[in-house]
Amino acid sequence: MxxxxxxxxPLTMISSGKxxxxxxxxxxxxxxxxxxxxxxxxxxxxxxxxxxxxxxxxxxxxxxxxxxxxxxxxxxxxxxxxxxxxxxxxxxxxxxxxxxxxxxxxxxxxxxxxxxxxxxxxxxxxxxxxxxxxxxxxxxxxxxxxxxxxxxxxxxxxxxxxxxxxxxxxxxxxxxxxxxxxxxxxxxxxxxxxQLFPMWKFPFCLAAVLCVFFFFYGAVRDVIYPYVHEKKDSTFRLAVSIPNRVCPITALTLLALVYLPGVIAAILQLYRGTKYRRFPNWLDHWMLCRKQLGLVALGFACLHVLYTLVIPIRYYVRWTMNNRTIAQATTKKENPFITSTAWLSDSYLALGILGFFLFVLLGITSLPSVSNAVNWREFRFVQSKLGFLTLILCTAHTLVYGGRRFLSSSILRWYLPPAYIIALIIPCTLLVVKFILILPCIDKTLTRIRQGWERNPKFL
Amino acid sequence: MxxxxxxxxPLTMISSGKxxxxxxxxxxxxxxxxxxxxxxxxxxxxxxxxxxxxxxxxxxxxxxxxxxxxxxxxxxxxxxxxxxxxxxxxxxxxxxxxxxxxxxxxxxxxxxxxxxxxxxxxxxxxxxxxxxxxxxxxxxxxxxxxxxxxxxxxxxxxxxxxxxxxxxxxxxxxxxxxxxxxxxxxxxxxxxxxQLFPMWKFPFCLAAVLCVFFFFYGAVRDVIYPYVHEKKDSTFRLAVSIPNRVCPITALTLLALVYLPGVIAAILQLYRGTKYRRFPNWLDHWMLCRKQLGLVALGFACLHVLYTLVIPIRYYVRWTMNNRTIAQATTKKENPFITSTAWLSDSYLALGILGFFLFVLLGITSLPSVSNAVNWREFRFVQSKLGFLTLILCTAHTLVYGGRRFLSSSILRWYLPPAYIIALIIPCTLLVVKFILILPCIDKTLTRIRQGWERNPKFL
Amino acid sequence: MxxxxxxxxPLTMISSGKxxxxxxxxxxxxxxxxxxxxxxxxxxxxxxxxxxxxxxxxxxxxxxxxxxxxxxxxxxxxxxxxxxxxxxxxxxxxxxxxxxxxxxxxxxxxxxxxxxxxxxxxxxxxxxxxxxxxxxxxxxxxxxxxxxxxxxxxxxxxxxxxxxxxxxxxxxxxxxxxxxxxxxxxxxxxxxxxQLFPMWKFPFCLAAVLCVFFFFYGAVRDVIYPYVHEKKDSTFRLAVSIPNRVCPITALTLLALVYLPGVIAAILQLYRGTKYRRFPNWLDHWMLCRKQLGLVALGFACLHVLYTLVIPIRYYVRWTMNNRTIAQATTKKENPFITSTAWLSDSYLALGILGFFLFVLLGITSLPSVSNAVNWREFRFVQSKLGFLTLILCTAHTLVYGGRRFLSSSILRWYLPPAYIIALIIPCTLLVVKFILILPCIDKTLTRIRQGWERNPKFL
The missing domain is CATH 3.40.50.720 (NAD(P)-binding Rossmann-like Domain)
Structure with a gap:
């Protein structure tokens, strides 16, 4: 039968001549x-x-x-x-x-x-x-x-x-x-x-909101303020200077938001003393689009790198440097070399380069064919260990960029601090909390909870 | 049985010890x-x-x-x-x-x-x-x-x-x-x-022909012309300056050629009033190697970016800027800041950066593992919508690069216009035709034809 | 039954309602x-x-x-x-x-x-x-x-x-x-x-050893030597200048080590007159991790590109150029344009750009989804032909970088030559040996051996 x-x-049919x-x-x-x-x-x-x-x-x-x-x-x-x-x-x-x-x-x-x-x-x-x-x-x-x-x-x-x-x-x-x-x-x-990129909707909207906000913030500080105070027309800053502020800020914020839900989940598990209760829906959804958040962040980081590397070609920059040199040559004023400034400038660039390099590595490992070729242990190593290292490097890059100007009050314009200071709030908080969570005593409890231990087993 | x-x-055989x-x-x-x-x-x-x-x-x-x-x-x-x-x-x-x-x-x-x-x-x-x-x-x-x-x-x-x-x-x-x-x-x-990259042969040959042509064109304008007219030895331009003209021109032309067959096909369908007649063979073949054309174009765009970013490190550029500054300092001539030039310079760079960024995105989505992970609607969205946006940005980048020099006759050398003006012909024509095709009245007819409607059904 | x-x-069960x-x-x-x-x-x-x-x-x-x-x-x-x-x-x-x-x-x-x-x-x-x-x-x-x-x-x-x-x-x-x-x-x-990246351990360790060695080598020549001889504090060079020496050297050495085992294997086959004897274990292992070696090399090449492109933004570089211009403006000294220097500077950059571009192409073709989409002939073409071209371009880039300074004795510090001269030893040797191996007479013998011919068939 x-x-x-x-x-x-099929055999009979195909073999008798298609x-x-x-x-x-x-x-x-x-x-x-x-x-x-x-x-x-x-x-x-x-x-x-x-x-x-x-x-x-x-x-x-x-x-x-x-x-x-x-x-x-x-x-x-x-x-x-x-x-x-x-x-x-x-x-x-x-x-x-x-x-x-x-x-x-x-x-x-x-x-x-x-x-x-x-x-x-x-x-x-x-x-x-x-x-x-x-x-x-x-x-x-x-x-x-x-x-x-x-x-x-x-x-x-x-x-x-x-x-x-x-x-x-x-x-x-x-x-x-x-x-x-x-x-x-x-x-x-x-x-x-x-479907049209269902997992990308939230990251894109979030990125768009951040971009628009920081663009206007930057426009107020760098275009409207100088115009009001000095009648200076610096609208041309809207093309490169302000985007080059918006991009790194958005990238850093989104990168921090990739790692924030993991930390929130850990705190929730520590507080509840069990891993057997579901996370709230918003946290679940957030955790599931971390990859997309990270890739959008990477896109902004790439834009930031491109915007930064064209700086020396810009007419404005060439004009400024040219004029400064002429002024110094004319006044024969000495221009001493400050080693600490050289250190700040170079280490800020080096941190940025290393952070960006690791970020690109993270992006490559999230390509479907690459992430299929690694096992779970390797994926966790890359996405968690290298990911946090990337966040640390990028945060340090931003901190060193601020450098000594950080706490001088002259940087406030209409009581508005520079945007990069705002951008540092989430990553710095996140890194501090993460640092607390990996302290041996807390980490031990968390590991036990994740292996199935419960503080109040009768709860269930 | x-x-x-x-x-x-196999079971019996393997289970009894391989x-x-x-x-x-x-x-x-x-x-x-x-x-x-x-x-x-x-x-x-x-x-x-x-x-x-x-x-x-x-x-x-x-x-x-x-x-x-x-x-x-x-x-x-x-x-x-x-x-x-x-x-x-x-x-x-x-x-x-x-x-x-x-x-x-x-x-x-x-x-x-x-x-x-x-x-x-x-x-x-x-x-x-x-x-x-x-x-x-x-x-x-x-x-x-x-x-x-x-x-x-x-x-x-x-x-x-x-x-x-x-x-x-x-x-x-x-x-x-x-x-x-x-x-x-x-x-x-x-x-x-x-096989040895059969789909890549046509794009490579086309790119090679374009490169050689524009290289010699550039050599005539920038090396031979100055030598004949001013006895100036600018052969060193063959290493970086001229390749940095050839690359963007080839990239822009190839990118336009990616989208040209689609527009030709649409015109053909409009003219014939049906979609049920085969396109000519050359058009079919052209449409099938669009991906390869686009990737070759991306390669040239990447080279253009690298060539552009090393500009400030070049000895020639440093020497030129240095000498200009010294001359100004010596003559104490004022060098006023021109906002419109700053706008042109910055927006030309910004358009290039955004165009290149989208271009790289297009390239990434054409990786086999990525394009397998998206559905048809998403693929079309990326390759068609984002693709045209890329073309618009890159064309605008080239237009703004020309800026105000465009219509001055002094840019002709031996009646030869700068190469970038030649490079703009195909993309601009393409964009104008495409713009006409998406006008509501024409677009409606085209959509109906693509859904199976025919102007002269008896023809078949 | x-x-x-x-x-x-399964059919019965699923169809009766999961x-x-x-x-x-x-x-x-x-x-x-x-x-x-x-x-x-x-x-x-x-x-x-x-x-x-x-x-x-x-x-x-x-x-x-x-x-x-x-x-x-x-x-x-x-x-x-x-x-x-x-x-x-x-x-x-x-x-x-x-x-x-x-x-x-x-x-x-x-x-x-x-x-x-x-x-x-x-x-x-x-x-x-x-x-x-x-x-x-x-x-x-x-x-x-x-x-x-x-x-x-x-x-x-x-x-x-x-x-x-x-x-x-x-x-x-x-x-x-x-x-x-x-x-x-x-x-x-x-x-x-x-497993945790088992194939990557050897390349990573090798790269780490090379990095540490060349970092200290660079520190001795560029930080300790100036301090001892001129009491100059150039510690800031540790952040960007020295890494930008270490990265290209490591990249070039690793890239040469990708192609070295193939050449050693060819020599071994020529010497033995047969391909039917196993290679030593170390050579087998080395050949199997060539892809990983190449990708680590690519990572360092990317870092080198980033470090190089930020050069004009560095405070130290701007300060140096600024001061030089002021000095020249003040003394009104002429600064003649040297065509040969322009040629060296431009061709060194062009070679580096083309080498890096091909290197990135090689990296992309080693992505699992891309290498799965090419056949054996195409893969060999890319990895072998393009690979050697990359090595030639990168070696030439380093040679031209040295330029005329190469043989002047003033570049020795404490009898230590610049690191890039050391880095050139392996690639240059490799390229010379490879050049000998592709001479028609030797290549013919090698091809015959690889097709199964043996010089002393009784040996087996």
Whole structure:
């Protein structure tokens, strides 16, 4: 009886000269593109249509029949109609028993229906083997062959042999099938192509808010203040000088926010004396988008590096230095070399370079192919140890940048401190708390809690 | 009857102490390396040879027998002889019935024969299960363990159980099998190791032509012209100054050429009033190598950034600025600060920085592991929206660079305009046309055409 | 009889409403986390425990029974106890016959036991189907969903149907199973999570030794020597100037060491007249960590680029240039333009830029996802041809940097030559030897040896 199952069919069919017939229900754009592609890959195609006579645009070589006739021609039926029209299938139930029904449908909104389209189809046709596939592929990409983003075809289904056959077809079309398990995964697969960077929304919004705030803060201190007090037009600072303040501040703040939830979680666990109570939702969500926060921070750090390195090419900087030299030459004033200033200037640059270098390393290890190649211990080592080292270096970079000017009151303008002082609040606090948490006595308790120990076991 | 199939064999054999026997036909270099590796991984190896007595170099532990004797020892036979010598197998046909024949052969040229070697073998031995595998692995890499580029073993075959067994062997050897479907894929698999960046040839040649042209153009304007007119030796400009003109121009032109075919395709579709007619071949080919064009452009953009950032370290620049300052100091001439120049200089730098940053982002998202992790909608958003933004920023960067000098006639040398003006022609035209195409009235027609609407349906 | 095998079970169970029951032996942290995750994914969970009454912390919804009772509830048993306690299973042998036993255990040290835990379990329970899985997943990651490094679950086992069922569970939990073949792979899978960058240890240590040596060398020449001879405090050079000597020297030396073993191997093969004798172990090990050596070298090259690009921003550099200009302006001394100096300065920068650019290209092609996408021929082209070109460019960059100062004796301080002269020894020697090796007469012999020819075949 094994012989009649789906298992033995493909061999016979393929070995007798690539004549496997596939049925496509629906003659819309996607159906046509898929049919054409399959014809090119050596399959026979039968289209099932409401009005077989009216379908003029189909790829040549394909047959067009009524639904029930087409269904008889193949044991694999690809369903390229919208979910709202699935009802017509109930009239064909008998003819579809034992067939492999491939659901390729997508919705217009995430979680549009209570159950996924494929599960709905499975309920409509309990006798068929429903497989979800091809929904992440665009018709245009199939036609043009430009399949950069979509070589991966997620496949799921309850019948593993049906799934295997669909995956073989996917491979024959030059695509990469990815087995996602049973039909339970269909909802996730259907939501996938509708997403637009869902994990990046919070980091982007946060970064945008920080940018706008610090941009205006900088504009007030560096453009409006000089204009009010000295009638000096320094609007040109909006192009490079102020962005070069905004970028490092945003980067440092976001980097600190990557490590803040871990510290909050540790405090919460210490306070509760157990790890068996869920964190609040906002903390969970925050912890899950730490990677994205870090990468956005890295983007701002890169911009800061570029903005800094072009400084000596800027007209304003060249003009200023030129004029200072001329003034000194004219007045023959001595300009003594101050070793401590050289130390401050050089160590501020060195800290920044090392911090940025480690930051880029962190970014590279978060590339999917690299993080897949490391184990959990290595990933933790890089992301936690190197990550904190990066934060320490970047914070030190900012502290040394301030240098001796830090506590002089002349740096206040309209009682506003320079933006970098504000930027230092979160990282410095975080580092102090983290330092307390890794003191042996506290670290021991925390490690015990994380290994399952509880202060008040009866609580649960 | 299930018991006698290939399915149950491996279990019995492996569980009774890793004694599975594999037969290798051919005692050449690859056969020996593969045999040695398999011995190390716990397999028993039997070599089949024309002259079993003459094969002295085989790894110790392996048996050497005649072809027909060796074939009896195992149900998996790895064939490591050249396609020209496959004839000898016809004498063994009976002994090979039901065996798994693994074809590892490669050819010397792409598409050397009308059918792939594995399909040819399948025709020779209709009773055997032919599986294509291991052809992408080099003998040297197998021996040395340095398998960086070739951990992936493409496997294809018509019998899924035979394929499964070969894939298990591949995994045991520490390699990664990649199921490519039926034997139809063998041709592609055999061509694969013979390719040398086929998609990159056109972008590289184009970039080379652009580079050489603009290098000579720059040499004429900046080296030969000053020499002829002022007898000034500025040959040193060939090392940094002129490359730093060539790189941005090539990058901008190539970036524009990435987006040009999309615009041409849109115009073609508008003109034809349908999307159901194939584009000309040159356009198809051009569209398929857009990614490579973009990455070559990114390479030139990176070089431009590096060349620009070293400007202040150059002896020539330091000498020029130094002398200008001395001259001003000596003549005590005033050097007023021009806000508009500061604006031009800063915004030109800021536009360049932002454009380059987005360009690098585009490059990162085209890394295989990153582009696999995004869906089609996200990929289109990045490559299309961010791509055009990059092009706009880079074009604006070049326009502002020209600044006020643009229309003064003094910039012509021998009637040759500066190279950056030539470089602006394609991107500016492209952006204007694109701007027209996204006007609501035209965009609506185009969207309808792309959704399947046709102006003259009878045409088809 | 096929009906009673593991093959048909999942379908019935999943299709009747996700009620598949899984048994977990052990109520420790990992067992609880896994149980909770499985409950969330729709499985029924039964815990097996020594004292079913004492287990209060289990996720709600899970049943707790004695080991033997729990085993009867499911045909998949996940064993989350330490290897030392596997003995208790011998009392249950009969009840476990035909069950799928999933071994999730890890050890504390690499190669702690002669055989892997999974193979030990297989010996204890010859009637069960042992599958190794889940050992690379951390309990914390399962709970929090932060599965960056550990989405991959390595699975191995001798029974392919048992393996398939475990892989389906892995997929249902949202993880990616990776079939590693038979139980032979269990040892490797168990060692995997205990590793901390094993291939990187040698390159890192080597780089650290080089860095420390050249740092002190630089400190002696540039800080201690001026202090002793001129009482000048130049300690500030420790922050940027000396690191910017150490980085390029380390990078160039490591890059040369990437290509040195290949050259040594070629000489060894030429000398022995055969390729069929093993290289010494140190050479094998060295060849296997070339990629890591190269990437560490690239890291230092990046640092060198950053350190170089900030030069014009440094206080010391600005002060020096400023003072020189003032001195010249005051004394009204002419400062003639020397074309040869401009040539040296510009070509040194251009060589460095091109070398660094190719170096970064090499680094990008060694990203796992990129190197997987190229074939062996392309990989060799990039790593060998482009690699040597990079080495040539970087060596030339250093040579031109030295420029005319090279042979003047005034550059010696305490008989110590500048560090870059020392750094040039290995690369220059290497390039000369490589140049000799690619001379046609020697290259022909080497190619023949590599194709299997031997000078003294009787030797073997």
């Amino acid at each position: 094994e012989k009649t199952s789906t298992d033995t069919l 004549q496997e017939t596939i049925c496509i229900f629906g003659t819309g754009d996607f159906g046509r593109s898929l049919g054409l592609k399959m014809l090119q890959c050596g399959y026979s195609i039968v289209f099932g249509s409401r009005n077989p006579g009216m379908s003029g645009l189909l790829p040549s070589g394909a047959e067009v029949l009524s639904y029930s006739e087409a269904a008889q021609k193949s044991d694999i039926i690809i369903l390229t109609v919208h979910r709202e029209h699935y009802d017509f299938l109930t009239h064909l139930t008998e003819g579809l028993n034992g067939k492999i029904m491939v659901d390729v449908s997508n919705n217009l909104k995430i979680n549009q229906y209570p159950e996924s389209n494929a599960e709905y189809l499975d309920q409509l046709l309990p006798g068929a083997h429903v497989v979800k596939a091809f929904n992440t592929i665009s018709a245009w990409a199939l036609q043009s062959g430009a399949l950069d983003a979509s070589r991966q075809v997620f496949v799921c289904g309850n019948d593993s042999k049906a799934k295997q056959r669909v995956m073989d077809i996917v491979r024959t079309l030059g695509l990469t099938p990815l087995d996602k398990g049973s039909l339970l995964a269909a909802k996730e697969i259907e939501n996938y192509p509708l | 299930e018991k006698t199939s290939t399915d149950t064999l 004694q599975e026997t594999i037969c290798i036909f051919g005692t050449g270099d690859f056969g020996r390396s593969l045999g040695l590796k398999m011995l190390q991984c716990g397999y028993s190896i039997v070599f089949g040879s024309r002259n079993p007595g003459m094969s002295g170099l085989l790894p110790s532990g392996a048996e050497v027998l005649s072809y027909s004797e060796a074939a009896q020892k195992s149900d998996i036979i790895i064939l490591t002889v050249h396609r020209e010598h496959y004839d000898f197998l016809t004498h063994l046909t009976e002994g090979l019935n039901g065996k798994i024949m693994v074809d590892v052969s490669n050819n010397l040229k792409i598409n050397q024969y009308p059918e792939s070697n594995a399909e040819y073998l399948d025709q020779l031995l209709p009773g055997a299960h032919v599986v294509k595998a291991f052809n992408t692995i080099s003998a040297w890499a197998l021996q040395s363990g340095a398998l960086d580029a070739s951990r992936q073993v493409f496997v294809c075959g018509n019998d899924s159980k035979a394929k499964q067994r070969v894939m298990d062997i591949v995994r045991t050897l520490g390699l990664t099998p990649l199921d490519k479907g039926s034997l139809l894929a063998a041709k592609e698999i055999e061509n694969y190791p013979l | 096929e009906k009673t095998s593991t093959d048909t079970l 009620q598949e029951t899984i048994c977990i032996f052990g109520t420790g942290d990992f067992g609880r986390s896994l149980g909770l995750k499985m409950l969330q994914c729709g499985y029924s969970i039964v815990f097996g425990s020594r004292n079913p009454g004492m287990s209060g912390l289990l996720p709600s919804g899970a049943e707790v029974l004695s080991y033997s009772e729990a085993a009867q509830k499911s045909d998949i048993i996940i064993l989350t106890v330490h290897r030392e306690h596997y003995d208790f299973l011998t009392h249950l042998t009969e009840g476990l016959n035909g069950k799928i036993m999933v071994d999730v255990s890890n050890n504390l040290k690499i190669n702690q036991y002669p055989e892997s835990n999974a193979e030990y379990l297989d010996q204890l329970l010859p009637g069960a189907h042992v599958v190794k899985a889940f050992n690379t997943i951390s309990a914390w990651a399962l709970q929090s969903g932060a599965l960056d490094a550990s989405r991959q679950v390595f699975v191995c086992g001798n029974d392919s149907k048992a393996k398939q069922r475990v892989m389906d569970i892995v997929r249902t939990l949202g993880l990616t199973p990776l079939d590693k073949g038979s139980l032979l792979a269990a040892k490797e899978i168990e060692n995997y999570p205990l």
